[in-house]
Amino acid sequence: MQTRRRLLAGLGGLGGLGALSGLGTLGARGAPPASDRKMILLFAEGGWDATYALDPKLGVQGIEGPEVDPGGATERVLTFSGIPVAVNAEVRPSVQRFFATWAPHSVVINGISMGSLGHVSCRIRALTGTPGPLPGPDLSAIVGAELGADRPVGSFAMTGSSYPGPLAATIGQMGHQNQLTALLRPDTPVPGPSGRVLSGGGLDDRDLEAILTWQQDRLGAARARFGPAAAPQLDALDASIQGAARLRGQADLLMDRLPPWVPIDLLSRARTAVTLLEAGSCQGIVLDSGERWDTHTSTQDQSTNHEILFSTLDALAHALSARDLLEQTLVVVVSEMGRAPVRNSAGGKDHWSITSALLFGGGIRGGRVVGATGDGLAAEPIDLRTGEPDPRGSILGYANLSAGILHHMGIDSRAWLPDAEPLLAL
Amino acid sequence: MPTPSTVLLSALLGACAPGIERDSIELLSPVEQGIRTSIALRGVRPTPGEIQRILDEPAALPVLIDAWLDEPVFGEIVRDMHDEILLLRGDIATPPPAMGPLEGLTLEDVHRATSEAPLRLVEDIVVHDRPYTEILTTDQVMTDAITSIAWGLAHDPEGPQWQRTTWTDGRPAAGLLSSTQLYYRWPSAGDNLHRGRAAMIRSTFLCDDLSARDVPPPTGGLDASAPMSEPACLACHYDLEPMAAALWGFKEYLPPRAMRLMMLAQCDPDAIDPDTFGSEPRGEYALEDLCYPLVAYVPANETLWAEVDQPPPALDGQPVEDLAALGQRIVDDPRFARCTARRFAGFLLQQPPEHLPDDLVEELAASFVETGASAKELVRRIVLSDAFLARSGGRWPELAGPRILRPEAVARQLEALTGFRWLARTDPPRCGLECWGEIDLLRSDASGFHTLLGGFDGVQLPHPARTPLPSQQLALARLAAEAAAHGVEADLAEADRGARRLLTELPDPLDADPEAVRAQLTALYLRILALPPSTQEIDALHTLYDDALTRHPDRAGAWRVVIAALLMDPSWMVF
Structure with missing residues (x-):
């Protein structure tokens, strides 16, 4: 039985969740592998245009990139540590600033096939590596469950x-407004x-302590009433009660920084x-860029x-580096689709x-571009x-990328994405 | 009209007889069957009187179900169900502005009215037991005072809040497919040419979800013919373009920002810069259309599909004359009955519709057709089925097991038990035209706790959570405390025991008489959990009460703790 203090303050980590039937792969293999790797999954919702930074196509016939916009005359393609990037010092200076510093820690992935054109279906694919319609866990949740067993929370979803x-x-x-x-x-x-x-x-x-103790004790009554067939649902309910207790234990860290x-x-x-990762509150975090990319x-x-995003990415990389977290923390920046x-x-x-992604930190071998798009x-x-590039190779799919990211994190991707061949080039 | 339900029931009663094991099935006890059914059909547990009736008459449940299906709250459940299908209520998208003739209202007022109108149409058809196929064929639209202004519909101010009326702008009669709100929620952007809307219609009413298929990557380039010439595009677009062709009478989009600008300019198009709007929809169009009443449908635009090199209206190769014919063709398609059965069963069983066993769906679809497309009969059949009432085993053991309360059921039960509704204003200061006003925090995704309680926002989260979330527990804990306080405070102010909601056994709500306190604990247990308690359970509750009394000698606090604990009881959360 839980102690009262543990129920209220959530002192425990996720270690006990292996028994939860939903976590079959974890339970089957026992304790998750030891790893210090963490993840920040940053999502640019709406579908970004990769020709504005990650997949430059300046002057390529049949492709209208940023050069068509007002101010397009100052568009350039610069190469940073082997990564060609579309830059514009006037309207997107932070893109240049980011790559000037962090390209050696970064990998750009181009030519990712999302397999769909709808926002929701692509969003599910981008974040989970699965096609839906019922989404599997997102990559940050997997990282949290697999690598963050000793953390109070596996993954924080700081988006809606x-x-x-x-x-x-x-x-x-957290909810849309914390x-x-x-x-x-x-x-x-x-x-x-x-x-x-x-x-x-x-x-x-x-x-509250008394009420939570009553609740915990009464789980037994529910188990007796519904019988063994209800064990998965009631185990999950129990796990959510424990999860709530652990979240209460994070109140001091969260309430001032993310007031409702x-x-x-x-x-x-x-x-x-960065603060939450440094404090060991979680192993993964999902962020939303907050801008409307569906142009x-x-x-x-x-x-x-792009300017707002890369300005933040630059600050994020500096903050992670200043705390010696950059090499441990893989930042995955994705959008659910590209633009025509x-x-x-x-x-x-x-x-x-077809879209692109940016990965940096997390011990990744930087200064590289993986995958490519052609003229069209x-x-x-x-x-x-x-x-x-290999004419006899495969088109890089969203599932390959997700499996590759899990593989890079030291997670057996087959346990979560059994049909996906991982991209091993990360 | 539907076959009398007695025919159906007589075939099912054997399966529902309590305590009988058949084909290794173990059914819930009669009381548990009553709880599960009542929550599914009304969002609340049975009353103590209904529990007693179930205990006294083992065959009472089918009779109670008939009565519950006739209660107004069943109509609310029908709306909840169809919001899970149509995804209209989520408030993270921008609603039409509360401006012009709607000035003085809040965004919440406008959002709730406009998003609810299509759901009201379905409710009207279902609760009156009209053929469910009318949802795509009727010329009827439901309107209230707000939507009548927003959409230019007739509304009698002396009549009920929601009234039946018809569109008068020449749009074909196609039920939900004629709904302005449906297309406001699902705009057609850029060169999408209504394809996204067609995909939504196909997925919603035929359960043919094209987005779940992985399309091969494009081979490069883009031109107007790409969707019908690129092998990667062809498979889906062959299905979509002809359906989309029937939608051209509707504006491609009704951008709320442009609506706001036009209304700020007093609907004078010369007072604003047309470039402010970005692009204009194709076809006949005037900026004044963006003022209330909105002009969402233009008959002259119905044939625009030809001007943009699209194929003529059809469904799966069978030509249709217009939107009304498309609606009729959809409901005539055998997939419609199967899809309806799948969606109703998915909602009532709280299972992903996509995962339901095909044989269950086929049986339900056949009965749906036999009963003249009666949704009420379909619901009755589902809640009386082994799949719904099993504790374990049976033909579909994967569907057995307890369900978790939906956010809507949490809200209904808390209000029924304590009178508490968590209404609140969460707007930032100086919100101006963006003010939502007072919202219901249990129903709001953007500002409230709806998604934290496991709900869906319809945009980022298209499905409800199927697994309990920690945030659900946190929200329930706070709700339980606030609702308990509200309920106790209200009962303390009520001298008449019969008029109280919870503290009904104490002559004085703060009475310390041991027998009265024990009777009150028993009554609370039965009222909140709808389960007859054992002596040991009341003893345990009494211990909780006594413990709370040491911290709250005024007794009101102790009752708050007891009520909050019962509202956090796992047997309240699952059913």
Whole structure:
């Protein structure tokens, strides 16, 4: 039985979750492999245009990149430690600044086939490596469960949502406006009806302790009533109760940095992510860039968004480096799709099923580009072992990339993505 | 009209007889069957009186189910179910502005009205037991005071809040497929040419989800003919383009930002820079269309598909004349009945529809067709099936096992038990036109706890959580505390025991008489969990009460602790 203090303050890690039936692969193999590797999974929602940075196509016939936008005359392609990047010192200076410093730690992945053109279906593919419709766990959740058994929380979803799949009990889901932090202490003042402030119904920590002890004891009654067939559901319920206790234990770290219903910019979220990793609160974190990348009616926002994103990535890399976390922390920057090679009738760009990704830190061998697109922004086949273009190779799919990332993290990708041949070139 | 339910029930009653093991199936006890069914159909547990009736009459459940299906709250459940299908309620997308003739309302008011209108149509059809196929064929639309202004529909201010009416702008009669809100929620951007909408319709009503198929990567380049010439595109687009062709009467999109700008300019197109809007939709179009009442449908645009080199309207190679004919063709398609059975069963069994066994779906679909497409009969058949009532085993053992309360059921039960609704204003200061006003935190994704409680936001999260989340426990703990406090405070202020919700056994709510306290603990257990308690269970609850009394000698606090604990009881969360 849980002790009262453990229930309230969540002193334990995820170690006990191996018994949870949903975590079959973990339970089957016992303790997850020892590793210091952590992950930040940063998602650019809406579909970025890779020709604005990661997959430069300046002057390539049949492809309209940033050079068509106002100010396009100053577009250039520069190579940083072997990585060619589309830069514009006027409208996207942070792209150049980022690669000037961090290219040796970075790998650009081009020519990723997402296998779909819808936002939700591609989002699921990009974050989980699975096609859906019911998403499996996202990569950060897997990293949290596999490598973060001693952490209070496997993965924090600092966006509105995540895809926890069977790993739900290991996830700290913050909500679109950090609503979670309103719930971490029993008496945090929160808004109520007609402008009133609610403060926990007059119940304090000791009351909560008593209630949680009652809840834990009563799990036995539910098990007896529903019988053995209900074990998976009730184990999962038990795990979620334990997960809640561990989240309560993170209140001090979270409440000041992510107050509920207060707008928090990407940079502040990124800094909080570093703090949480440094404190050992979690092993993985999902962030959302917060910008709208779905530019159907105008492409200029792609430059603006790239500037905001790379400005934050530069700060994030500096923060990780300053804390000696960069080599341990793989930052995976993905978007669910790319943009079409040419503009549509409205002057924007529609969806394209080929996209790019940026990986840095995490002990990755940097200064490389893996995969490629051809003149029509079609994906070129590659050798999945080396990442080199190979006419006899395969098109790099989203599942290959996800499996490759797990492999790089020291996780057996076959346990999570059994049908995906991993990209071993990371 | 539907076959009398008695025919169906007589075939099913054997399977439902309590305590009978058949084909290795173990059914829930009669009380547990009542709890599961009541929550599925009403979102709340049975009352103590209903529990007593189930205990007294083992065959009472089918009779109770008939009564529950006639309760107004069943209509709310139908709306919940169809929001899980249509994904309309999520508030992380921008609603139409509360401006112009809707000035003075909040974004929440406008969002709730507009997103609920299509769901109200389905509710109206189901609760009146009209053929469910009408959801894609009726000329009816439901409107309230807000949507009547937003969409230019007739509405009698002296009549009920939601009223039946019809579109008067020439759009074909195709039920949900004629809904302005459906296309507001699912815009067609850029050169999508309504294909995304067609994919949504195909997935929603025929369960043919093209997005779950991996399409091969493009071989390069892009031109207007690519979707029908690129091998990678052809497979899906052969299905999509002809369906999309039936949708051209609808505007490709109704951008809320442009609507706001036009309304700020008092609907004077000369007062604003047209470039502010970005691109304009194809076809006949005026900026004034973006003011209330919105002009969402233009009959003259119905044949625009030809001007953009698209094929004529059809479904799977069979030509259709217009949107109304497309709706009729969809409901005539055998996949519609199977899809309906799959979606209803998925919702009621709280299982992913995609994962339901085909033989179960086929049986339900056949009965759905036999009953003249009666959704009520379909629901009745599902909740009386072995699949629904099994504790373990049976033909579909993977469907047995307890379910977790949905956020909507949490909200309904808390309100029914304590009167508590967590309404709140979470807008930042100076929110201006972006103010949402007071929202229901249990139903809001953007600002509330809906997704934290396992709900879906319809945009980033298209499905409800199937596994309990830690955030669910945190939200429930806070909700339980606030609801308990609300309920106790209200009962303390009520001298009449009969008018109280929870503290009904104490002449004075703060009475210390041991017998009265024990009776109250027993009543609370039965009222909140709907389970007859054992002596040991009441003893344990009494210990909790006594312990709380040491910290709350005023007794009100002790009752708050007891009620909050029962609301956190695993037997309350699962059913």
